[in-house]
Amino acid sequence: MAVETKDWIELAKLAQRSFQNRRAIEWKLAFGLWTAIGAFTAFFAIDGPVYPHWFPWVLRAVYFLVMIGVVFFWQYPMHDAHAGDREWFFYYTDKAQGYVPPGKNELSRPGERHRWNWRNWYWCVGQCLFTLTFLILSWIVITQTAPMKRSQLSGTQEPRASGQAH
Numbered sequence: 001m002a003v004e005t006k007d008w009i010e011l012a013k014l015a016q017r018s019f020q021n022r023r024a025i026e027w028k029l030a031f032g033l034w035t036a037i038g039a040f041t042a043f044f045a046i047d048g049p050v051y052p053h054w055f056p057w058v059l060r061a062v063y064f065l066v067m068i069g070v071v072f073f074w075q076y077p078m079h080d081a082h083a084g085d086r087e088w089f090f091y092y093t094d095k096a097q098g099y100v101p102p103g104k105n106e107l108s109r110p111g112e113r114h115r116w117n118w119r120n121w122y123w124c125v126g127q128c129l130f131t132l133t134f135l136i137l138s139w140i141v142i143t144q145t146a147p148m149k150r151s152q153l154s155g156t157q158e159p160r161a162s163g164q165a166h
Contacts, residue, residue: 008096012089019085026078030127033070034134041138045145056143063135070131079124083114 044051087110094107101107 005096008092012092015085015089015092019082022078022081037134037138041141044142059139059142063139067132067135071128075124075128079120080114083116083120084110087114
């Protein structure tokens with residue numbers, strides 16, 4: 001049974017849709033993670049609990065594990081899948097057009113190791129750097145600053161003494 005051009009085009013659309021669906025989830029996950037880091041930081045920064053002297057070391061280890069998880073179990077696999085979708089999209093569109101590279105008898109299928117382009121690297125490194133920055137800032141706020149009282153944030157603190165500013 002011969003595969004028709006419209007079938008190759010439908011397969012290319014599926015590869016493109018897979019990329020778009022993953023990209024939509026990618027940003028929801030990223031903003032969710034960054035919001036969780038902020039909420040966790042706020043818990044300790046505003047009327048935070050008193051923690052033992054070893055807590056900063058434990059927090060550093062937990063943040064290190066979070067960063068390892070982000071890089072190796074989220075960013076790398078996701079961008080590798082993006083690259084794979086891109087390769088399959090081009091493969092299917094080339095098949096639909098009947099393109100065969102010069103010197104070959106047939107168009108070669110994408111392999112299991114996908115070729116990342118500059119966009120994959122920039123997005124992956126950029127999201128990892130944003131996450132690392134938020135984790136570092138969170139660690140600094142939690143371990144290096146005194147907790148703020150809620151009254152300082154709500155505007156209900158005692159009024160300052162009136163007088164001329166010099």
